[in-house]
Amino acid sequence: MARPAKRHWLLKSEPGEFSFADLLAAPGRRTFWDGVRNYQARNSLRDDFQVGDAVLFYHSNAEPAGVVGLAEVASRAYPDATQFDPDHPHFDPKARPEAPVWYGVEIVAVRALPRVVTLPELKRNAALADMGVLRRGNRLSVQAVEAAEFAEVLRMASRRPR
């Protein structure tokens, strides 16, 4: 069976927790994306993320908030070990090693964008009107992005802010 077409995703992170610079500084510029504790986001990670999928790295709760870098999915999903660790803030008493609840994937940095594409800029771009991250009240930390939206964000990053 043919591989599904490459998909595009947006991953949110608070830079105070883990920034794109942290990813660039990680060994192999690679990390395991742990800590996702939302079922919809979990389902995307576990069922839909494929090695080679493209990722927009978004800084939330940041000044400025916006898309800062590109990454790539580097593994299929596997259980997030922090769910089993009672001393970890992401511990989940429902989870057992033989019945994991939460999953993550590895991602690897591709490159920083030439400049941050900020949230207000994204909002002003009519071509991005349907992007999940712009929806009012949206809190999902893992979101699908259309190929055209992905390309548009890259295009914006290569141009002056407007």
Place this chain on the structure above:
DNA sequence: GCCAACGTTGGC
């Protein structure tokens, strides 16, 4: 720091 939006929990 505020607070709207949203997901989850738990009593019934």
Place this chain on the structure above:
DNA sequence: GCCAACGTTGGC
């Protein structure tokens, strides 16, 4: 299975 209470997210 409903839904109020609660906790969290994240823009502002």
